[in-house]
Amino acid sequence: MKNHLSPSSAPALIPATAPRGSALLYGATLAVALLALPLLSGCADMAGIDSHARMRDPASLGLAAAPSSSADSAVQPQTAVSADWWRSFGDAQLDALITQALQGNPGLQQAAARIARAEAFADTARAAQSPQVNGSLDATRQRYSANGPYPPGQAGAVRSVETARLSGSWELDFFGKHRAALAAALGEAQAARADAEAARLLLASRVAQGYFQLARLQAQRAVAERTLQQRTEMLQLVQRRVQAGLDTQLELRQSEGALPEARQQIEALREQEALARNALGALIADPQTAQTLTPQALAAIHFSETPAAVPADLLGRRPDVAAARWRVEAATQDMGVARAQFYPNVSLTAFVGLASVGLDRFIEAGSREWGVGPALRLPIFDAGRLRANLRGKAADRDAAVESYNAALLEAVRDAADQLASSSSIARQIAEQHQAGESAQAAYGIARRRYEAGLGTYLQVLSAESQVLAQRRLAVDLAARRLDNQVGVMRALGGGYAATPPPTAQAPQAAPTVAAAR
Known part of the structure; x- marks a missing residue:
């Protein structure tokens, strides 16, 4: 008031x-x-002192405007993300992990403390307006x-x-010094809230990605264990053929050497799995739960198709971009405080x-x-102190604007990267499926020819290597697809929504960031 x-x-x-x-x-x-x-x-002499940086808009980034069917389409984009976006994976265990992380992670508690401190500063500035x-x-x-x-x-x-x-x-407050100070403090409080939402989004994303990483390692270990079993069966077959005089000691030694290699791969995957559990335990602030966790199979986790293009309106809803915009508002109001100090x-x-x-x-x-x-x-002579203070506040605003521009550019790049990866991963999965079927068929033929004495053991090993490579690639692509979906959710703001600051430059239309085709 x-x-x-x-x-x-x-x-x-x-x-x-x-x-x-x-x-x-x-x-x-x-x-x-x-x-x-x-x-x-x-x-008051403030001549020649001003902020020169300008906030970037979507048009300056070369983003094309998306056609809209109604005036409200830019306000309510169809690609909006739910605040609890992780539930779209349909994994109750993942939901519980993220909920636990959001409740007990120390980083989020620190963010809450920063919000409380910013709100206290705002209350202090508000009190200065009253008797x-x-x-x-x-x-x-x-x-x-x-x-x-x-x-x-x-x-x-x-x-x-x-x-x-x-x-x-x-x-x-004839010259608005206290009003500007209050607006600056409120801007910092809003920036602190947006930072907390950015930390919340990052934490949820890291938990989901850690969970999928653990599922990937378990799937890779299952492939390695099937490989060990398959090579054990091959060793038994070679031993019988050597006893029958159909193979030499060369084939036997080659078959025996394949077993330690398979066991070494299994042990390496166990090490990576232990490290992944430790990282996940730190994220959810409960190492014991992470050690006993058994994630779902990658194939059982629901996958949602990602959009081909994303309205830039959603990029503005990213909490990191919103925080940068609020800091521009706070810096602008700080300049108002510095100007008011020239007046009585x-x-x-x-x-x-x-x-x-x-x-x-x-x-x-x-x-x-x-x-x-x-x-x-009234300040009469201060040896340039007030002008220097105003120059400093103008420089602070320039820095805040450029920080916002950098955050916006990073948001555009992040969204474009995620969409490009999404479309590419889909094509890679289709190609890998065909390659996997061909490799499995070739391995079956090579093994049958070897058993019939029409092929060599080296041909079997070569065909088997192709099968194993395709199995590992299939697991990696399945995990990458889920990881990419998390990245898309994060790039779109993770469901964050807040009122933009008064100085925010709203786009004239809803531009889009499209995936590379």
């Missing part, structure tokens, strides 16, 4: 017992001070100097001095109370005292 005091309302602050002449003098003084404000404010009232009570036992400027009877005597006073002050400060002060020498006279009517009056303070 903004406080203003007109000259006509000022005499109401004078107690009824004030002499009429004093009241007239007070009113005249206040009127002169208020009439002098425009003249005094004209002395301040203070009370004081002093009691001093004092001996007065016999050689000092005290009258007879008091000089050399020991007296008690008591003072009880209720004082108030109100700085009138006008305040009203008043006090009422009791004062006496001697406690026995403290509550007598004659011990009453009061005072009221305006105060006007």
Whole structure:
């Protein structure tokens, strides 16, 4: 709430017992001070100091505008992401992990503390707009100097001095300094909230990706264990053929050497799995749960198709971009505070109370005292301090704008990368499926020819290597597809929605970031 005091309302602050002449003098003084404000404010020298950085808009990034069927399509994009986007995977275990992480992660608790601190600063700035009232009570036992400027009877005597006073002050915000300070503090509070949402989104994304990584490693270990079993069966077959005189010791040694290699791969995957569990345990703040976790098979996790193009409106909803925009708003308001410091400060002060020498006279009517009056303070010469402060605030705003531009560019790149990977992974999965079927058929033929004595063991090993490579690739692509879906959700803001700051430059249309085809 903004406080203003007109000259006509000022005499109401004078107690009824004030002499009429004093009241007239007070009113005249206040009127002169208020009439002098425009003249005094004209002395403020802020020439040549301003912020020069400009916020980027979608058009400057070369983004094409998407056709819209209605005026509201840019406000409510069809590709909006749910705030609990991870539930789209249809995995209750993953839902529980992310919920647990969001409740107990220390990083989010730190973000909550930063929000509380920013809100406290905003409350402090808000309080500066209101009158301040203070009370004081002093009691001093004092001996007065016999050689000092005290009258007879008091000089050399020991007296008690008591003072009880209720004082108030109100700085009138004629030039908007307190309003700008409050707006800056509110901007920082909004930026802190957006930072907390960005941390929340990042944490949920990392938990989901860690979960899928663990599922990938378990699937890869299953492939390696099937490989070990398959090679054990081949060793038994070679041993029988050697005993029958159909193979030599060369084929036997080659078959035996394949087993340690398969066991080494299994052990390496177990190590990676242990590291993945440790990382996941740190994210959810519960290492014990991560050690006993058994994720679903990759094929059982639901996958949703990603959009081919994303409206840039959603990029503006990313919490990291929103936080950068709010910091631009806060920096802009800080410049307003710095400008207001060039102008006079006008305040009203008043006090009422009791004062006496001697406690026995403290509550007598004659011990009453009061005072009221305006105060006007204007910087005359400060050796360039105010201009330097304004230049610093202008530089801070330039830095905030460029930080916003960098965040916007990174958001565009991130979204474009995720969409490009999404379409590419889909094509890779289709090609790999065909390659996997061909490799499996070739391996079956090579093994049957070897068993019939029409092929060599090296041909079997070569065909088997192709099968194993395709199995591993299939697992990796399945995990990458899920990981990419998490990346798309993160790139689209993860369901974050907040009111943009007043200085945010809204796009004229809903541009799109399209996947590379």
